[in-house]
Amino acid sequence: MTETTRSTLPTFATEDEAARPVWIVAKGQDAPAEAQAGGWPAASGFTGKAGEICLLPGEDGSVRGALFGIGDDARKGRERFGFARALSLPEGPWRIAAVPDGEDAGQMALAWLLGQYRFDRYKSGGGKPAQPRLVCPPGVDAARLQAIAAGEFLTRDLINTPANDMGPAELEQAARDLAHELGAAIEVTTGDALLSADLPLIHAVGRAAASEPRLIDLRLGDSGPMLTLVGKGVCFDTGGLNIKPGSSMGLMKKDMGGAANVLGLTRMLAKTGALDGIRLRVLIPAVENAISGSAYRPGDILRSRKGLSVEINNTDAEGRVVLADALALAAEEKPDLMISMATLTGAARVALGPDLAPFYCDDDATAETLMRAATSVADPCWRMPFWEPYESMIEPATADLDNAPGGGMAGSITAALFLRRFADGAARYMHFDIYGWQPSAAPGRPKGGVGQGTRALLQALPEMLG
Template sequence: MALSLVDPSDPAAAGATPVLCVSAADWRSRADALGDGVAAFAQAQGFEGKAGQTAFAPGAGGKPAAVLWGVGDGVRPSDPFLPAKLAQLPEGVYRLDGFGGDATLAALAFALGGYRFDRYRARPAPRAVRLVMPDGVDGDAVRRVAEAVAMGRDLINTPASDLGPAELETAVRNWAQARGVALAVTVGDDLLAANFPMVHAVGRGSSRAPRLLDLTWGEESAPKVTLVGKGVCFDTGGLNIKNDAGMLLMKKDMGGAATALAIAQMVVEARLKVRLRVLVPAVENAISGTSFRPGDVLRSRKGLTVEIGNTDAEGRLILADALALADEEQPDLLVDFATLTGAARVALGPDLPPFYTDDEALAADVARTGAAVNDPVWRMPLWKPYDAMLDSKIADMNNVTTGGFAGSVTAALFLRRFVEKAKAWAHFDIYGWTPAEKPGRPFGGEPQAARLVFALLQERYAR
């Protein structure tokens, strides 16, 4: 199904069918205003004004004169992305009438809900369901965000057979060249010479060489914003191998990289006044005679030594080297994204990623912005007493704890040891996947927190 947004100036908008946004309390009076018998006709269709329900008012030539669309008990829908359900309407052009919610989110939901990952399937010709951009909404801005989210979804949804570290580099290179973004890449054993030993160690067990992607854009004098995304293109768990169920979705273990790249696309195309840097350590955590082992001690870029308690806690290792690099230039804001721990999903489920920061002002801005753009997150504590759980008897730290408690918290505490100079830092432990389809969120890959962070950057650094 092809969903598109129509500008009000487009000739197609003139004949758009109105979608009357009605509540359970007022739908009958709104229907009666359309003509005698319309309310009875809608009731015969089972319409009650419940959120997401639709009913048609008959018009000339068999076409609907209007659509009754339920928003529930109030004037605002309980889910800001409920307008994505308008995708179920018959082919045609529609416009919202009397919508009491956020019109920008309504248009964005409609666009996001039209996403389909069709790379490996033949699809019939799509039906054209189009929505007129609501008054006062910046259509170009909505399209930019929707396209960036779609790009992130595509990356996450692509299986590792077609998206290993080299293929991810190619995708990023093509993306960067099209937008005038500089890209430097360090590959294979050159990672050791460049002092990225933990990226190398995690990726050396695979026949697909590990690499670090380093993108930069913007004026050097602008505020420095650096994004770091975990790019584990597939995670077997290494020698601490995952079971069948644990490995099934591991193509999405590069969801942090996809999120950082989606934000980068929004930033570049909105021309925000920042000096943007994006770091993606891209690896495959595979099993071979050269895989790193439990009990190994790795030296990090920062110089800290790490005892390996579990090779399936590899994401924090590659992030540590990338964060240390990012921290060296003292960015104004440093944010990392990673599909890091199952503990985060146990605590908050798949739809509500935790985030961590010591910066109270940043934490407040993140929470407020996430609510405003319907990209929810929840702050979790960097609980200092748990730092001791990462102690090692032979190295500066272990990459896991022995007790199994507070896994997302201790992973964040591990990462924090590699950030000292950045003026502000936040870590997002995302799931990167929508397991059950919701309005505006199709089943599959999802660059969680991307829209949130972009909105925050836009608020701080718009030209």
């Protein structure tokens, strides 16, 4: 993905000489005296409810400032990002004049940046509408917030791009572009070379597609503890020979959401300095799960890099199959922490819905660190168990492992247990079963592709690896 096809990077206003003030007011709180001149807020019925905006007129009839309401419980969950609704203010520079006690101006500034996202690559005619610009509040690290938002924009762009422009080759190019930007090393193993590199599962899943399967391997840093990120890069998922119905294919361009998340997180980590003293490796098995005469079949028994045999009972459970080889390769280096991210199971959506990202981790301290971070940055995650009594569910009679146990029970847990079999060797392993999609627009989160768990990890990783 070249710079010309990316969304405009989020930025703050650079000058504040003429910036108009916006006062942030909780419900039931009186607006500051300087904002009440002429009694306009009361006369207009402003109450401070979430998302409410009151424009304040100047003596000449122009807009001299605004009040923005955050309701009476704005610190719960993502409602703290409600300030993104303030992008409906008139264009031009704005500054935050006041925030209620207990609120974080930095979080509100980040909400503003995240709300700037527009995916209009395929829109014809006219330029982008002008947006209001925010001056970064005093004492807030503008560069860090812009780096976080830019990483999130990269994730969103990659997920939102349709499969005709975001196949395995294009996902590789996006990784190469990022590697060039960050000064990282990158190697890619493609097509039949996967077999000679002992990555047979990635090859098996992707060999039916016009764009060859590949493993993308990016490295950054040469000293310190090792962090390995593994992202599922299924650029489109027909379901293979167990073909999905048409109604289930509509969002399958997002099946590379795990890859998009780890690339966005990599950019955040590098641009915020969080990788100082850390070795990072990013592995992305990039494939398209397609149908042709060479497609892998239900009933096939495949050998993995780790030596475990895998019985294919459903070709639509391909994500865990390609991740298995990537995890086994990564585990051979014995990283201090290995994290996989994947749009893996519908079972996770049934259990937790689209907004809450489930994760699995055997290490209590690591999991608790992530949960604290997720709460602090309003990037919700929920710990799920590697429930060992279910191990027998992934052990068929004819092979070591079953990629799709029957019965429909505990689908997300059994998928996580399957992956854990290949992560042996990593000091700690964490797996995210994300959705990667915002079904309807919310403050700072337009409908479409979205990052999940990445800001929580950015916040938590220094402590996890410290």
